Amino acid sequence: DAGVTQSPTHLIKTRGQQVTLRCSPKSGHDTVSWYQQALGQGPQFIFQYYEEEERQRGNFPDRFSGHQFPNYSSELNVNALLLGDSALYLCASSFIGGLESEKLFFGSGTQLSVL
């Protein structure tokens, strides 16, 4: 049973560039959430996708956008990169119809460095 998979694992970009991160949820899961984790901090919620729609958004600027595909996989796009966007980006999946739909299962993350 494949868990949550993310790609790439590491990425180096320069300020002003754009980046796309990808995520495939755990088998049987239909909801994907994205989190940003800065060094020494807890994960911060970016947004959640369900049924190919953005269901909820955290306190992140419009430079952060996403998409969910019919197969439940998801992309996170960040435009006009800033130095402060350097962080570990985590994808988490869950099954909305389950009794414990709040339980998140995380992928291994994408470490983004902006120079």
Add this chain to the structure above:
Amino acid sequence: QKEVEQNSGPLSVPEGAIASLNCTYSDRGSQSFFWYRQYSGKSPELIMFIYSNGDKEDGRFTAQLNKASQYVSLLIRDSQPSDSATYLCAVNPFNDYKLSFGAGTTVTVRA
């Protein structure tokens, strides 16, 4: 006020001792509470969840919830060096889809 607050640590305990981690949250309507373990350079891994007041035990881990005091704790009994990690407290606020995380408590178990 932060939604979820944890003692930042680090918390150093000898092998075999009990490690006690604390977490407070601000949204009184929160219903679901989680503890994640995160090894250095890795992603968070769910180790405990609790929904009702009281204690919940799973192996060497015990989660304790007191909704009146808006307080969640995690006890690690018979601590092992492999328990050395950062422990993240997460809360599902009322009527919300996200999890709010604390900054984490780093635990070091001394052999």
